[in-house]
Amino acid sequence: MQEGPAPAPDVPSRLGQLADLVADGDVVVLSGAGLSTESGIPDYRGETGRRRRAKPMTYQTFIGSAEARRRYWARSYLGWRHIAQARPNAGHRAVAELQRRGLVTGIITQNVDGLHQAAGARDVIELHGGLDRVLCLGCGRRTPRRLLDERLRAANPGWVARVGEINPDGDAVLSDEEIRAFRVVDCADCGGVLKPDVVFFGENVPPARVRDCYALTERAGLLLVLGSSLAVMSGLRFVRHAHRNGIPVAIVNQGATRGDEYALLTLDAPLGPTLTALVAAL
Incomplete structure (x- = not known):
């Protein structure tokens, strides 16, 4: 045999x-x-990833659309707290x-x-990269994420949203209506576009x-x-x-x-x- x-x-x-x-x-x-x-x-490809249908933000989408940036920062404004509080x-x-x-x-x-x-x-x-930092695409300055959080809070008094699920990059799932009501801020030094200091998909x-x-x-x-x-x-x-x-x-x-x-x-x-x-x- x-x-x-x-x-x-x-x-x-x-x-x-x-x-x-x-x-x-x-x-x-x-x-x-x-x-x-x-x-x-959660992750994108493991067990937790398979239970979700999250599509991560791409570099090209973020750079090419102000509305995409609004969507990212509104969702991240709430979702990154989940990451920051993780132990x-x-x-x-x-x-x-x-x-x-x-x-x-x-x-x-x-x-x-x-x-x-x-x-x-x-x-x-x-x-x-790391979610605890923010990069200005204009002047290249890196600043702590907590400072951006303070500015976003000041720019969005009374803004509330109901978080659905959290994605691996600190991206909270929100409704379109909640996203439209969110105000984005730019670099405090040069007015340039702010991006999390992470490598997006496609970057x-x-x-x-x-x-x-x-x-x-x-x-x-x-x-x-x-x-x-x-x-x-x-x-x-x-x-x-x-x-x-x-x-x-x-x-x-x-x-x-x-x-x-x-x-x-x-x-x-x-x-x-x-x-x-x-x-x-x-």
């Missing part, structure tokens, strides 16, 4: 293999939205602890929520930031992907780069990813409990 393929190792076995890889140190983490879902922040979960704390122990030497995140830093991680490269990550991520990847002993489907090239390229350079890749995610074929090890499991167990095993 011809034997079938050997069964895949169970989760405890794979966790042990992952612990062995991480114990060697020089780990660079590449994290995605799946790491933050346990903090109550790090066990997965974020585990990554920070691995860095504290000297095992993780770099962190690249596709997330814009700042939760790695809130958990105590240092020198995090925010591949797609390129700044080249210098990409180069920093490539350089960090090249110095890694292990590239550890956490909570990313790697569906977009902005993250997948670093997995491919590691593979081309003979650097092992391990992926912990709920569900398959576009990078699985390049990985030495994959683990389909919840991030918080798995990373907590990983820290305990080291």
Whole structure:
């Protein structure tokens, strides 16, 4: 009788293999939205994403339409509070602890929520920027999001809206009528258009930031992907780069990813409990 393929190792076995890889140190983490879902922040492509029909704002739409900007800022005015109030979960704390122990030497995140830093991680490269900052497209000045929030509040006295659902980028679903009543403000210095300091869909990550991520990847002993489907090239390229350079890749995610074929090890499991167990095993 011809034997079938050997069964895949169970989760405890794979966790042990992952612990062995991480114990060697020089780990660079590449994290995605799946790491933050346990903090109550939904994603676009994972389980929470599949339950919604959200279409993220694109750079071209934002730049090309004043009405699109009004819609974005009205929805974000309410929705970003959900992001700002989120707290790090066990997965974020585990990554920070691995860095504290000297095992993780770099962190690249596709997330814009700042939760790695809130958990105590240092020198995090925010591949797609951060929602806690605002960029003027006219003069290039960056300012804290809380200052814009104060100005928007002053410009919209008495404006109330009923929030439906919250999207991953702090975008609250509102009615057209509520959006039309919202007033947008421009840069206080030059009157230019304000944009969140994040990379929208259809926008390129700044080249210098990409180069920093490539350089960090090249110095890694292990590239550890956490909570990313790697569906977009902005993250997948670093997995491919590691593979081309003979650097092992391990992926912990709920569900398959576009990078699985390049990985030495994959683990389909919840991030918080798995990373907590990983820290305990080291």
